[in-house]
Amino acid sequence: MxxxxxxxxxxxxxxxxxxxxxxxxxxxxxxxxxxxxxxxxxxxxxxxxxxxxxxxxxxxxxxxxxxxxxxxxxxxxxxxxxxxxxxxxxxxxxxxxxxxxKSKLTLFEYSDNYVQQLKANDKIGSANIYHSTKKSIMDFRNGRDMEFSDVTHSFLKKFEEYHLKRGMKPNAFFVYFRHFKTLLNHAKKEGFVKNEYNPFKDIDFKKYRRIKTKKRALKIEEMDKIKALVLSPTSKLFHAHNYFLFSYYCWGINFVDIAHLRWTDIQNDRLKYIRKKTGDEFDILLNPWVVQMLTYYREHYFIREDAFIFPILSDFHQTPVQIDNRIDKVLKQVNHDLKEIAKLVGIDEHLTTYSARHTFATTLYRKEVPTARIKEMMGHESERVTEIYLQSFDTETLSNIANSVL
Structure with missing residues (x-):
């Protein structure tokens, strides 16, 4: 029995x-x-x-x-x-x-359940993207729920046309489109739809992958201006400037990882941490400028060895949602401050925390560091991802390289 x-x-x-x-x-x-x-x-x-x-x-x-x-x-x-x-x-x-x-869970109900599973696993960022993806479908459907069987090739084409005609940037829509497909694949794996179910079968994603994002990497002389800038600790731009340079000098570390760093991650002038997004381990010998900067934060913000290094997160932020909301709030302020810094030093580029990561990768490439090595330092899953970062190489630099060779 x-x-x-x-x-x-x-x-x-x-x-x-x-x-x-x-x-x-x-x-x-x-x-x-x-x-x-x-x-x-x-x-x-x-x-x-x-x-x-x-x-x-x-x-x-x-x-x-x-x-x-x-x-x-x-x-x-x-x-x-x-x-x-x-x-x-x-x-x-x-x-x-x-x-x-056979329970006939609707698309929106399944989406809500999936978002809750992601939150339960502390994957707040992914949960937010899937929630936004559901909202984009709700906007198209005027809030009306639907069955999985309602998602057809025709539906997807109309969904695409609806958002692009209303001014949504192709890159932004592609994020929703891609996550919508992933959501349906998860439903298939869990048995909510049949194995042969594939409404995305004849949808062309190549046109979105060919779209180049706006150049984010700074030229060497532009980066030199950022490095040379001296700000008083009383300046509202002080922390944003430090975070940007810290990311640049520490192999393009993401802002999320900067926020989570603790003093225990610093050992003998080396930064040892695990990247949140991929779980990769990093061991970085700190640049003298970074050592000097950390000395300032230790003197003015140190609480205890296992506390956060930077004044982004604190003991108050306990739950994944609190942490995610706090990081998002500070990141918006930092990116706003970076725009002010760009104006201050005379840079026309749209400066963000991600510019530091892109500039780090591009600077290595300019110094003829192999793409495979850059991939390792960036923590990318493949060289293809690294190549996308390096697509921002400006035409002036490419021309100089060609002229020096020919």
Whole structure:
């Protein structure tokens, strides 16, 4: 006889510190697991009753989901026995997933659930993008929900035409379009739509990939102006200037990673940290200017060794949402200040924190550092990504290179 039990799967911890909740079906000493789409911290799980404790904020929702899943599993087992079918745990699992597919979850409901899963795993940035993607679909649909079957090739073309005609930049729309496709692929993997479902089959993405973003890398003389600028600590531009140069000197480190740096990441004039986006580890020998700058922050902002280096995050920011909102707020202010700095030194470029990252990569390329090495220093997944960064090479530089060779 097959048995059904809900459990906290402690062998698979999530980034949030919680563990996924599974339904385990066992027969002939073989078990299979079906995800219930919820997670729970170990201290909030009642092992005796295999339920979340009553003080869990989602106690009712999770308890109802568990009881419903157990009821459906036992009903399926009973049906198989009544039909005199000998079945394996794998077959039972597939049948339960098939029932899950038949639940007719709408596109917006599935999107909301997926966003919540990302937030539970502390992937707030990704969650925000998928939320914005859903909003772009809602705008097109005037807020009306839809089934997965409503997403056809014709729908996608009209969705594209709607936003581009209303002035949305192609690069911005491509972000939504790409994430919309990824969302549907996730739904396919989880069994909410059939394997042959592919409304994006004849959609051409190449035209978006050919679009070159506006040049963000500074020329050498422009970067020299930024380096030479001296600002008083009382200037409202002081921190923005420091963050920009810190990124440039520290291999194009992202602003998100700068915000998360702690004093424990500095060891013997080396910066050792793990990039949030990719999980890559970096070990960087600090430039003398950076060492001097950190001396200032240690003298004026140091609290304790495990505290944040820069006055971006503090102990007040505890939850992923608080952290993400704070970083977003400071980043907007920093980019605004960088515009002022650009005007101050006479640079016409649209200066942002990302300009430092692009300038770092382009400067290396100008010094004939191989693309493969730049890829490693930037933490890119492939050389193709690095090449996109280097597309901003200005025509004047290219002409000089050609003239020096010919």
């Amino acid at each position: 097959a048995t059904v039990k809900a459990l906290l799967y402690i062998h698979q911890p999530l980034q949030s510190g919680e563990y996924p909740i599974y339904l385990r079906v066992t027969k002939d000493r073989k078990s299979r697991y079906v995800s219930l789409g919820f997670s729970c911290k170990k201290e909030l799980w009642d092992e005796a009753n295999n339920l979340p404790k009553k003080r869990h904020p989602l106690y009712k929702e999770i308890t109802i989901a568990i009881e419903k899943a157990k009821l459906e599993a036992n009903r399926e087992i009973l049906n198989l026995h009544n039909d005199d079918q000998d079945f394996s745990t794998e077959e039972l699992k597939n049948n339960l997933l098939a029932d899950k597919r």
